[in-house]
Amino acid sequence: xxxxxxxxRRPDPDRKQRIINAALDVIVEYGVQGTTHRRVAxxxxxxxxxxxxxxxxxxxxxxLAFTQVAHASSAAFxxxxxxxxxxxxxxxxxxxxxxxxxxxxxxxxxxxxxxxxFAARKPELAAIxxxxxxASREALGRFFDPLTCRALDALVEGMGxxxxxxPARLDRGQIEDIIRRLCAPCG
Amino acid sequence: xxxxxxxxRRPDPDRKQRIINAALDVIVEYGVQGTTHRRVAxxxxxxxxxxxxxxxxxxxxxxLAFTQVAHASSAAFxxxxxxxxxxxxxxxxxxxxxxxxxxxxxxxxxxxxxxxxFAARKPELAAIxxxxxxASREALGRFFDPLTCRALDALVEGMGxxxxxxPARLDRGQIEDIIRRLCAPCG
DNA sequence: GCGCTATATGTACGTTCGTACACAAGATGA
DNA sequence: TCATCTTGTGTACGAACGTACATATAGCGC
Numbered sequence: 382x383x384x385x386x387x388x389x390r391r392p393d394p395d396r397k398q399r400i401i402n403a404a405l406d407v408i409v410e411y412g413v414q415g416t417t418h419r420r421v422a423x424x425x426x427x428x429x430x431x432x433x434x435x436x437x438x439x440x441x442x443x444x445l446a447f448t449q450v451a452h453a454s455s456a457a458f459x460x461x462x463x464x465x466x467x468x469x470x471x472x473x474x475x476x477x478x479x480x481x482x483x484x485x486x487x488x489x490x491x492x493x494x495x496x497x498x499f500a501a502r503k504p505e506l507a508a509i510x511x512x513x514x515x516a517s518r519e520a521l522g523r524f525f526d527p528l529t530c531r532a533l534d535a536l537v538e539g540m541g542x543x544x545x546x547x548p549a550r551l552d553r554g555q556i557e558d559i560i561r562r563l564c565a566p567c568g
Numbered sequence: 569x570x571x572x573x574x575x576x577r578r579p580d581p582d583r584k585q586r587i588i589n590a591a592l593d594v595i596v597e598y599g600v601q602g603t604t605h606r607r608v609a610x611x612x613x614x615x616x617x618x619x620x621x622x623x624x625x626x627x628x629x630x631x632l633a634f635t636q637v638a639h640a641s642s643a644a645f646x647x648x649x650x651x652x653x654x655x656x657x658x659x660x661x662x663x664x665x666x667x668x669x670x671x672x673x674x675x676x677x678x679x680x681x682x683x684x685x686f687a688a689r690k691p692e693l694a695a696i697x698x699x700x701x702x703a704s705r706e707a708l709g710r711f712f713d714p715l716t717c718r719a720l721d722a723l724v725e726g727m728g729x730x731x732x733x734x735p736a737r738l739d740r741g742q743i744e745d746i747i748r749r750l751c752a753p754c755g
Numbered sequence: 756g757c758g759c760t761a762t763a764t765g766t767a768c769g770t771t772c773g774t775a776c777a778c779a780a781g782a783t784g785a
Numbered sequence: 786t787c788a789t790c791t792t793g794t795g796t797a798c799g800a801a802c803g804t805a806c807a808t809a810t811a812g813c814g815c
Contacts, residue, residue, distance in 0.1 A: 396763095411601065412599070412600055412601045412685060412689075413599055413601065414598065414599045414600065414601035414602035415601035417801080417802065417803080418802080418803065418804085419801075419802075419803090427763095427764095428763080428764050428765070429764080429765080429766090430763065430764040430765065430766090430806095431763070431764075432803090432804095433803085433804065433805080434762075434763060434764085435763095438803080438804085439803080487688065490684075490688070491685060491688045494681050494682075494684040494685040494688065495681075495685055497677075497681040497729065498599060498678060498681040498682055498685065500733075501674065501677070501678045501681070501732075502599075507733060510733050511733060511734070511735065514730065514733060514734065528738075528742055528745065528746065531727075531730070531734075531738065531746075532723070532727075532746040532749070534726070534730060535723060535726030535727040535729075535730050536719070536722060536723055536726055537726070538725070538726035538729055538730060539721070539722030539723055539724070539725035539726030539727075539729075540718075540719075540722040540726075542684065542722075542725055542726075543701065543718070543721060543722050543725060545688075546687070546694060546697050546698060546701060547698070547701065547718075548698065551715075551718065555715055558715065559715065559718075559719040559750070562719075562749050562750050562752055563746070563749050563750065565749055565752065583793095604771080604772065604773080605772080605773065605774085606771080606772075606773090614793095614794095615793080615794050615795070616794085616795080616796090617793070617794040617795065617796090618793070618794075619773090619774095620773085620774065620775080621792075621793065621794085625773080625774085626773080
Protein backbone atom coordinates (compact mmCIF):
# COMPACT_ATOMS: atom_id res chain seq x y z
CA UNK A 382 0.00 0.00 0.00
CA UNK A 383 3.01 2.28 0.30
CA UNK A 384 3.44 2.65 -3.48
CA UNK A 385 0.85 3.12 -6.19
CA UNK A 386 1.82 1.28 -9.41
CA UNK A 387 -0.78 3.20 -11.42
CA UNK A 388 1.21 6.39 -10.96
CA UNK A 389 3.24 6.32 -14.14
CA ARG A 390 5.38 9.36 -14.62
CA ARG A 391 5.19 11.05 -17.98
CA PRO A 392 7.64 13.68 -19.21
CA ASP A 393 5.83 17.01 -19.37
CA PRO A 394 8.09 19.94 -20.20
CA ASP A 395 5.24 22.51 -20.27
CA ARG A 396 4.00 21.50 -16.86
CA LYS A 397 5.46 24.47 -15.02
CA GLN A 398 3.77 26.93 -17.36
CA ARG A 399 0.49 25.02 -17.14
CA ILE A 400 0.61 25.26 -13.37
CA ILE A 401 1.15 29.02 -13.57
CA ASN A 402 -1.86 29.38 -15.87
CA ALA A 403 -3.94 27.24 -13.54
CA ALA A 404 -2.81 29.39 -10.62
CA LEU A 405 -4.24 32.46 -12.37
CA ASP A 406 -7.57 30.67 -12.79
CA VAL A 407 -7.57 29.86 -9.09
CA ILE A 408 -6.65 33.43 -8.15
CA VAL A 409 -9.58 34.71 -10.22
CA GLU A 410 -11.97 32.35 -8.47
CA TYR A 411 -10.66 32.34 -4.89
CA GLY A 412 -8.36 35.35 -4.51
CA VAL A 413 -4.68 35.43 -3.66
CA GLN A 414 -4.83 34.13 -0.11
CA GLY A 415 -7.43 31.58 -1.15
CA THR A 416 -5.01 30.14 -3.69
CA THR A 417 -3.64 26.93 -2.19
CA HIS A 418 -1.27 24.29 -3.47
CA ARG A 419 -4.06 21.75 -3.50
CA ARG A 420 -6.50 23.89 -5.49
CA VAL A 421 -3.90 24.82 -8.09
CA ALA A 422 -2.79 21.21 -8.40
CA UNK A 423 -6.36 20.08 -9.00
CA UNK A 424 -6.98 22.89 -11.53
CA UNK A 425 -3.79 22.03 -13.42
CA UNK A 426 -4.42 18.29 -13.26
CA UNK A 427 -1.11 17.56 -11.55
CA UNK A 428 -0.38 15.78 -8.28
CA UNK A 429 0.18 17.75 -5.12
CA UNK A 430 3.86 16.80 -5.06
CA UNK A 431 4.47 18.73 -8.29
CA UNK A 432 3.89 21.98 -6.44
CA UNK A 433 6.82 21.68 -4.10
CA UNK A 434 8.94 20.27 -6.88
CA UNK A 435 8.45 23.08 -9.40
CA UNK A 436 8.06 26.02 -7.03
CA UNK A 437 9.76 27.17 -3.91
CA UNK A 438 6.56 27.75 -1.96
CA UNK A 439 3.38 29.69 -2.80
CA UNK A 440 5.12 33.06 -2.84
CA UNK A 441 7.35 31.87 -5.64
CA UNK A 442 4.37 30.70 -7.68
CA UNK A 443 2.39 33.89 -7.06
CA UNK A 444 5.38 35.99 -8.01
CA LEU A 445 5.77 34.20 -11.34
CA ALA A 446 2.04 34.31 -12.03
CA PHE A 447 1.70 38.03 -11.37
CA THR A 448 4.83 38.81 -13.32
CA GLN A 449 3.19 37.08 -16.27
CA VAL A 450 0.02 39.13 -15.76
CA ALA A 451 1.98 42.38 -15.72
CA HIS A 452 3.93 41.44 -18.85
CA ALA A 453 0.81 40.35 -20.73
CA SER A 454 -1.08 43.51 -19.80
CA SER A 455 1.82 45.67 -20.78
CA ALA A 456 2.24 43.82 -24.07
CA ALA A 457 -1.45 44.22 -24.92
CA PHE A 458 -1.38 47.93 -24.23
CA UNK A 459 1.92 48.63 -25.96
CA UNK A 460 1.09 46.29 -28.82
CA UNK A 461 -2.15 48.02 -29.69
CA UNK A 462 -0.50 51.40 -29.45
CA UNK A 463 2.40 50.28 -31.65
CA UNK A 464 -0.01 49.89 -34.54
CA UNK A 465 -0.59 53.63 -34.51
CA UNK A 466 1.53 55.71 -36.85
CA UNK A 467 0.38 59.16 -35.85
CA UNK A 468 -1.49 60.97 -33.09
CA UNK A 469 -4.91 60.42 -34.65
CA UNK A 470 -4.36 56.69 -34.83
CA UNK A 471 -3.02 56.73 -31.28
CA UNK A 472 -6.27 58.29 -30.11
CA UNK A 473 -8.24 55.59 -31.88
CA UNK A 474 -6.03 52.98 -30.25
CA UNK A 475 -6.79 54.44 -26.81
CA UNK A 476 -10.51 54.34 -27.56
CA UNK A 477 -10.12 50.68 -28.49
CA UNK A 478 -8.21 49.94 -25.31
CA UNK A 479 -10.81 51.61 -23.08
CA UNK A 480 -13.99 50.61 -24.89
CA UNK A 481 -13.05 47.33 -26.45
CA UNK A 482 -12.12 44.04 -24.96
CA UNK A 483 -8.39 44.47 -25.31
CA UNK A 484 -7.84 45.44 -21.73
CA UNK A 485 -11.05 45.69 -19.77
CA UNK A 486 -12.25 42.12 -19.62
CA UNK A 487 -13.63 41.17 -16.17
CA UNK A 488 -10.89 38.61 -15.71
CA UNK A 489 -8.08 41.03 -16.51
CA UNK A 490 -9.55 43.68 -14.23
CA UNK A 491 -9.95 41.25 -11.35
CA UNK A 492 -6.39 40.05 -11.79
CA UNK A 493 -5.29 43.69 -11.77
CA UNK A 494 -6.99 44.31 -8.42
CA UNK A 495 -5.36 41.24 -6.97
CA UNK A 496 -2.02 42.32 -8.42
CA UNK A 497 -2.31 45.82 -6.96
CA UNK A 498 -3.11 44.43 -3.53
CA PHE A 499 -0.35 41.86 -3.77
CA ALA A 500 2.20 44.45 -4.91
CA ALA A 501 1.22 46.70 -2.02
CA ARG A 502 2.50 43.97 0.30
CA LYS A 503 5.51 42.76 -1.75
CA PRO A 504 7.97 45.50 -2.73
CA GLU A 505 9.65 43.41 -5.42
CA LEU A 506 6.36 43.20 -7.35
CA ALA A 507 5.90 46.95 -7.03
CA ALA A 508 9.11 47.27 -9.04
CA ILE A 509 7.61 45.13 -11.80
CA UNK A 510 4.53 47.34 -11.85
CA UNK A 511 6.72 50.40 -12.18
CA UNK A 512 8.40 48.87 -15.24
CA UNK A 513 5.00 48.11 -16.69
CA UNK A 514 3.76 51.67 -16.17
CA UNK A 515 6.94 53.06 -17.64
CA ALA A 516 6.56 50.90 -20.74
CA SER A 517 3.00 52.22 -21.15
CA ARG A 518 4.18 55.81 -20.82
CA GLU A 519 6.98 55.33 -23.30
CA ALA A 520 4.53 53.91 -25.82
CA LEU A 521 2.33 56.95 -25.28
CA GLY A 522 5.42 59.18 -25.38
CA ARG A 523 5.76 58.68 -29.11
CA PHE A 524 2.70 60.88 -29.56
CA PHE A 525 2.16 63.00 -26.46
CA ASP A 526 4.12 65.07 -23.95
CA PRO A 527 4.99 63.49 -20.56
CA LEU A 528 2.24 65.11 -18.50
CA THR A 529 -0.39 64.15 -21.05
CA CYS A 530 0.97 60.60 -21.00
CA ARG A 531 0.43 60.38 -17.27
CA ALA A 532 -3.07 61.76 -17.56
CA LEU A 533 -4.00 59.38 -20.37
CA ASP A 534 -2.51 56.43 -18.54
CA ALA A 535 -4.48 57.27 -15.40
CA LEU A 536 -7.64 57.79 -17.42
CA VAL A 537 -7.34 54.36 -19.04
CA GLU A 538 -6.93 52.83 -15.60
CA GLY A 539 -9.83 54.69 -14.00
CA MET A 540 -12.26 54.24 -16.87
CA GLY A 541 -11.51 50.54 -17.05
CA UNK A 542 -12.38 50.13 -13.39
CA UNK A 543 -15.47 52.34 -13.40
CA UNK A 544 -16.70 50.87 -16.65
CA UNK A 545 -16.85 47.46 -15.06
CA UNK A 546 -18.99 48.74 -12.18
CA UNK A 547 -21.15 51.37 -13.86
CA PRO A 548 -24.56 50.22 -15.08
CA ALA A 549 -24.16 51.87 -18.50
CA ARG A 550 -20.86 51.96 -20.35
CA LEU A 551 -19.80 54.94 -22.40
CA ASP A 552 -19.87 54.66 -26.19
CA ARG A 553 -16.84 55.20 -28.37
CA GLY A 554 -17.82 58.75 -29.27
CA GLN A 555 -17.95 59.87 -25.65
CA ILE A 556 -14.64 58.18 -24.86
CA GLU A 557 -13.01 59.85 -27.83
CA ASP A 558 -14.41 63.20 -26.70
CA ILE A 559 -12.78 62.87 -23.30
CA ILE A 560 -9.44 61.71 -24.70
CA ARG A 561 -9.35 64.68 -27.08
CA ARG A 562 -9.87 67.07 -24.20
CA LEU A 563 -6.85 65.64 -22.39
CA CYS A 564 -4.51 65.94 -25.36
CA ALA A 565 -5.90 69.19 -26.67
CA PRO A 566 -2.77 71.23 -25.89
CA CYS A 567 -0.51 68.91 -27.89
CA GLY A 568 -2.16 69.40 -31.20
CA UNK B 569 -11.02 22.14 33.78
CA UNK B 570 -14.21 22.47 31.75
CA UNK B 571 -14.93 26.00 32.95
CA UNK B 572 -12.63 28.95 33.48
CA UNK B 573 -13.65 31.12 36.47
CA UNK B 574 -11.33 33.94 35.36
CA UNK B 575 -13.51 34.61 32.34
CA UNK B 576 -15.61 37.43 33.73
CA ARG B 577 -18.02 38.89 31.27
CA ARG B 578 -18.11 42.66 30.96
CA PRO B 579 -20.82 44.56 29.14
CA ASP B 580 -19.31 46.07 25.99
CA PRO B 581 -21.84 47.78 23.73
CA ASP B 582 -19.23 49.01 21.19
CA ARG B 583 -17.72 45.58 20.76
CA LYS B 584 -19.33 44.86 17.40
CA GLN B 585 -17.97 48.08 15.90
CA ARG B 586 -14.55 47.45 17.41
CA ILE B 587 -14.48 44.04 15.77
CA ILE B 588 -15.33 45.58 12.40
CA ASN B 589 -12.50 48.09 12.74
CA ALA B 590 -10.12 45.32 13.74
CA ALA B 591 -11.27 43.30 10.72
CA LEU B 592 -10.20 46.17 8.45
CA ASP B 593 -6.75 46.19 10.08
CA VAL B 594 -6.47 42.45 9.46
CA ILE B 595 -7.62 42.84 5.84
CA VAL B 596 -4.94 45.47 5.27
CA GLU B 597 -2.26 43.17 6.68
CA TYR B 598 -3.36 39.75 5.41
CA GLY B 599 -5.88 40.31 2.61
CA VAL B 600 -9.50 39.26 2.41
CA GLN B 601 -9.05 35.49 2.27
CA GLY B 602 -6.31 35.73 4.90
CA THR B 603 -8.74 37.35 7.31
CA THR B 604 -9.76 34.68 9.80
CA HIS B 605 -11.98 34.69 12.86
CA ARG B 606 -9.00 34.00 15.06
CA ARG B 607 -6.85 36.81 13.68
CA VAL B 608 -9.66 39.36 13.95
CA ALA B 609 -10.49 38.21 17.46
CA UNK B 610 -6.89 38.66 18.55
CA UNK B 611 -6.64 42.07 16.85
CA UNK B 612 -9.85 43.24 18.54
CA UNK B 613 -8.90 41.76 21.90
CA UNK B 614 -12.04 39.64 22.14
CA UNK B 615 -12.45 35.89 22.62
CA UNK B 616 -13.00 33.65 19.61
CA UNK B 617 -16.55 32.93 20.68
CA UNK B 618 -17.49 36.58 20.16
CA UNK B 619 -17.08 36.14 16.41
CA UNK B 620 -19.86 33.63 15.96
CA UNK B 621 -21.99 35.50 18.45
CA UNK B 622 -21.88 38.91 16.76
CA UNK B 623 -21.60 37.85 13.12
CA UNK B 624 -23.19 35.24 10.96
CA UNK B 625 -19.93 33.92 9.50
CA UNK B 626 -16.99 35.69 7.85
CA UNK B 627 -19.00 36.83 4.84
CA UNK B 628 -21.29 38.78 7.13
CA UNK B 629 -18.34 40.49 8.81
CA UNK B 630 -16.60 41.26 5.51
CA UNK B 631 -19.81 42.65 4.09
CA LEU B 632 -20.24 45.04 7.01
CA ALA B 633 -16.57 46.03 6.96
CA PHE B 634 -16.49 46.83 3.25
CA THR B 635 -19.80 48.65 3.42
CA GLN B 636 -18.20 50.87 6.04
CA VAL B 637 -15.18 51.43 3.78
CA ALA B 638 -17.41 52.42 0.86
CA HIS B 639 -19.45 54.80 2.99
CA ALA B 640 -16.35 56.41 4.51
CA SER B 641 -14.69 56.87 1.14
CA SER B 642 -17.83 58.30 -0.34
CA ALA B 643 -18.27 60.64 2.61
CA ALA B 644 -14.69 61.89 2.35
CA PHE B 645 -15.04 62.61 -1.37
CA UNK B 646 -18.50 64.18 -1.17
CA UNK B 647 -17.62 66.06 2.01
CA UNK B 648 -14.61 67.79 0.52
CA UNK B 649 -16.56 68.66 -2.62
CA UNK B 650 -19.46 70.01 -0.60
CA UNK B 651 -17.20 72.78 0.69
CA UNK B 652 -16.97 74.15 -2.84
CA UNK B 653 -19.42 76.89 -3.80
CA UNK B 654 -18.51 77.31 -7.44
CA UNK B 655 -16.65 75.56 -10.23
CA UNK B 656 -13.28 77.11 -9.38
CA UNK B 657 -13.52 75.89 -5.80
CA UNK B 658 -14.62 72.50 -7.05
CA UNK B 659 -11.47 72.25 -9.14
CA UNK B 660 -9.37 73.11 -6.10
CA UNK B 661 -11.24 70.45 -4.13
CA UNK B 662 -10.41 67.85 -6.78
CA UNK B 663 -6.76 68.87 -6.66
CA UNK B 664 -6.86 68.35 -2.89
CA UNK B 665 -8.48 64.97 -3.26
CA UNK B 666 -5.92 63.74 -5.80
CA UNK B 667 -2.78 65.36 -4.40
CA UNK B 668 -3.51 65.47 -0.71
CA UNK B 669 -4.02 62.82 1.86
CA UNK B 670 -7.79 62.98 1.83
CA UNK B 671 -8.24 59.96 -0.34
CA UNK B 672 -4.97 58.47 -1.48
CA UNK B 673 -3.45 57.13 1.70
CA UNK B 674 -1.81 53.70 1.24
CA UNK B 675 -4.28 52.09 3.61
CA UNK B 676 -7.32 53.49 1.80
CA UNK B 677 -5.96 52.47 -1.58
CA UNK B 678 -5.19 48.95 -0.42
CA UNK B 679 -8.66 48.62 1.06
CA UNK B 680 -10.04 49.84 -2.25
CA UNK B 681 -8.21 47.11 -4.17
CA UNK B 682 -9.50 44.51 -1.77
CA UNK B 683 -12.98 45.96 -2.05
CA UNK B 684 -12.91 45.91 -5.85
CA UNK B 685 -11.81 42.31 -5.89
CA PHE B 686 -14.36 41.36 -3.26
CA ALA B 687 -17.17 43.13 -5.09
CA ALA B 688 -16.22 41.37 -8.32
CA ARG B 689 -17.13 38.11 -6.58
CA LYS B 690 -20.13 39.31 -4.52
CA PRO B 691 -22.87 41.00 -6.54
CA GLU B 692 -24.51 42.58 -3.49
CA LEU B 693 -21.34 44.57 -2.78
CA ALA B 694 -21.18 45.69 -6.40
CA ALA B 695 -24.52 47.39 -5.77
CA ILE B 696 -23.03 49.28 -2.85
CA UNK B 697 -20.14 50.40 -5.04
CA UNK B 698 -22.59 51.65 -7.64
CA UNK B 699 -24.31 53.76 -4.98
CA UNK B 700 -20.95 55.13 -3.94
CA UNK B 701 -20.00 56.05 -7.49
CA UNK B 702 -23.38 57.63 -8.07
CA ALA B 703 -23.00 59.76 -4.94
CA SER B 704 -19.62 60.93 -6.22
CA ARG B 705 -21.06 61.81 -9.60
CA GLU B 706 -23.98 63.70 -8.07
CA ALA B 707 -21.55 65.72 -5.98
CA LEU B 708 -19.61 66.52 -9.13
CA GLY B 709 -22.89 67.15 -10.97
CA ARG B 710 -23.40 70.42 -9.10
CA PHE B 711 -20.57 71.90 -11.19
CA PHE B 712 -20.04 69.80 -14.32
CA ASP B 713 -22.03 68.06 -17.04
CA PRO B 714 -22.55 64.27 -16.77
CA LEU B 715 -19.84 63.19 -19.20
CA THR B 716 -17.29 65.43 -17.53
CA CYS B 717 -18.32 63.99 -14.17
CA ARG B 718 -17.53 60.50 -15.37
CA ALA B 719 -14.21 61.57 -16.77
CA LEU B 720 -13.22 63.40 -13.58
CA ASP B 721 -14.34 60.51 -11.42
CA ALA B 722 -12.27 58.07 -13.46
CA LEU B 723 -9.29 60.43 -13.40
CA VAL B 724 -9.37 60.66 -9.61
CA GLU B 725 -9.45 56.89 -9.42
CA GLY B 726 -6.64 56.33 -11.90
CA MET B 727 -4.34 59.02 -10.57
CA GLY B 728 -4.78 57.81 -7.04
CA UNK B 729 -3.66 54.33 -8.05
CA UNK B 730 -0.80 55.40 -10.29
CA UNK B 731 0.36 58.00 -7.80
CA UNK B 732 0.93 55.29 -5.23
CA UNK B 733 3.11 53.30 -7.63
CA UNK B 734 4.92 55.99 -9.58
CA PRO B 735 8.33 57.03 -8.29
CA ALA B 736 7.57 60.75 -8.53
CA ARG B 737 4.17 62.23 -7.72
CA LEU B 738 2.74 65.12 -9.67
CA ASP B 739 2.61 68.54 -8.06
CA ARG B 740 -0.60 70.49 -7.56
CA GLY B 741 -0.01 72.68 -10.60
CA GLN B 742 0.25 69.73 -12.96
CA ILE B 743 -2.83 68.09 -11.48
CA GLU B 744 -4.79 71.31 -11.84
CA ASP B 745 -3.63 71.60 -15.45
CA ILE B 746 -5.01 68.17 -16.29
CA ILE B 747 -8.31 68.76 -14.50
CA ARG B 748 -8.81 72.02 -16.37
CA ARG B 749 -8.33 70.25 -19.69
CA LEU B 750 -11.07 67.78 -18.81
CA CYS B 751 -13.62 70.40 -17.88
CA ALA B 752 -12.64 72.91 -20.53
CA PRO B 753 -15.90 72.63 -22.52
CA CYS B 754 -18.06 73.49 -19.50
CA GLY B 755 -16.58 76.89 -18.88
C1' DG C 756 22.00 -4.47 -19.88
C1' DC C 757 23.16 -1.35 -15.99
C1' DG C 758 24.01 1.98 -12.62
C1' DC C 759 23.15 7.05 -11.97
C1' DT C 760 20.85 11.33 -11.97
C1' DA C 761 17.13 14.37 -12.67
C1' DT C 762 12.38 14.31 -12.56
C1' DA C 763 8.17 13.15 -10.44
C1' DT C 764 4.68 11.50 -6.99
C1' DG C 765 1.91 9.66 -2.93
C1' DT C 766 1.51 10.03 1.88
C1' DA C 767 2.08 11.55 6.56
C1' DC C 768 2.65 15.18 10.13
C1' DG C 769 1.76 19.18 12.73
C1' DT C 770 -0.85 23.49 12.33
C1' DT C 771 -4.68 26.38 11.60
C1' DC C 772 -9.13 26.93 10.18
C1' DG C 773 -14.71 27.68 10.78
C1' DT C 774 -18.22 26.39 13.46
C1' DA C 775 -21.04 24.09 16.95
C1' DC C 776 -22.24 23.95 21.53
C1' DA C 777 -22.39 23.45 26.52
C1' DC C 778 -22.03 26.51 29.90
C1' DA C 779 -21.34 30.99 32.90
C1' DA C 780 -22.96 35.31 34.43
C1' DG C 781 -25.25 39.94 34.46
C1' DA C 782 -30.06 41.68 33.86
C1' DT C 783 -34.97 41.61 34.70
C1' DG C 784 -39.54 41.00 36.37
C1' DA C 785 -42.50 38.83 39.74
C1' DT D 786 -35.38 35.36 46.32
C1' DC D 787 -35.71 33.00 42.36
C1' DA D 788 -36.86 31.71 37.53
C1' DT D 789 -35.78 33.25 33.09
C1' DC D 790 -33.77 35.60 29.32
C1' DT D 791 -29.95 37.91 27.04
C1' DT D 792 -25.25 38.28 26.56
C1' DG D 793 -20.86 36.32 26.46
C1' DT D 794 -17.13 32.62 26.50
C1' DG D 795 -14.02 28.42 26.41
C1' DT D 796 -13.31 24.13 24.12
C1' DA D 797 -13.77 20.36 20.92
C1' DC D 798 -14.10 18.40 16.26
C1' DG D 799 -13.65 17.50 11.42
C1' DA D 800 -11.65 19.56 7.38
C1' DA D 801 -8.09 21.76 4.82
C1' DC D 802 -3.68 23.62 4.85
C1' DG D 803 1.94 23.82 3.63
C1' DT D 804 5.63 21.11 3.57
C1' DA D 805 8.93 17.24 4.17
C1' DC D 806 10.32 13.02 2.49
C1' DA D 807 10.71 8.19 1.08
C1' DT D 808 9.95 6.18 -3.02
C1' DA D 809 9.57 5.37 -8.02
C1' DT D 810 10.47 5.90 -13.02
C1' DA D 811 12.46 7.91 -17.44
C1' DG D 812 16.59 9.27 -19.77
C1' DC D 813 21.28 8.27 -20.69
C1' DG D 814 26.38 7.44 -20.68
C1' DC D 815 28.80 3.26 -20.87
